[in-house]
Amino acid sequence: MNFERWNPIYESILGDFGYPRDGDERARDVISEYAEPFDFERLDCAGDAVAVVGAAPSLSAEVDRVGDAEKIFAASTAADVVRDAGHDVDLMVTDLDKNPGTALDLTREGTPVAAHAHGDNVPLIEAWVPRLEPAHVLATTQAEPVDAVYNFGGFTDGDRAAFLADALGAEELRFVGWDFDDPTVDGAKAKKLRWAERLLHYLERRREERFSVLDGRRDSIEPIPLS
Ligand SMILES: Nc1ncnc2c1ncn2[C@@H]1O[C@H](COP(=O)(O)OP(=O)(O)OP(=O)(O)O)[C@@H](O)[C@H]1O
Ligand SMILES: Nc1nc2c(c(=O)[nH]1)N=C(CO)CN2
């Protein structure tokens, strides 16, 4: 999504977590040193159902649902669960804080990894991004995008995967391995998950509005901004 639309949402996130914007901007500038323009054609999702895979503990019981989708976008450790179940991931979305070795394996195999830079993962970016195959790295930021560092919207690894699939033209998003009321997560993670939920509702609303416009049932596609 364009940054003007994302910025008010981003401001709310910064305020809620107390993250400084300049920390995210510095991280963006660090990843920018390694980032190359990404060939989005290879991830064209037009007409596709995309499985957007989260890493809730419930994933292992339902992971085979990904098999029916045309593409599989997996967040963080969900990529390991998907691969261990015998399915190929089309894109891993990660801030490299859990399983960077999987990101390394995937880019070496030629599978793209959306690597996200933010104010709290600069050492991980510096340690891992130079080791990834540059042609298979899609660098992202939650701050204002620059050069080959993109911002499609979204915050946690999982909801960023959904925003990416949407931007790439996905006809349907199928959520596998999501549990917003997971009792096993700690307070900080629960707060991030609440944002993920809010952002996915926002995305869903935008997609519905877009499709109603296509059906000629609405005049305006302006989304209701998050407060
Ligand atoms: N119950 C859940 N527990 C954890 N993640 C969940 C859950 N439900 C959905 N998700 C999604 O799965 C993603 C990957 O989860 P994982 O715990 O491996 O990631 P993470 O690297 O800690 O995530 P992040 O860095 O985005 O906080 C999360 O970013 C979130 O969007
Ligand atoms: N500054 C900052 N940004 C983030 C963080 C984080 O811990 N700090 N975690 C994220 C994924 O959960 C996404 N964005």
Ligand SMILES: [Mg+2]
């Ligand atoms: Mg992560």
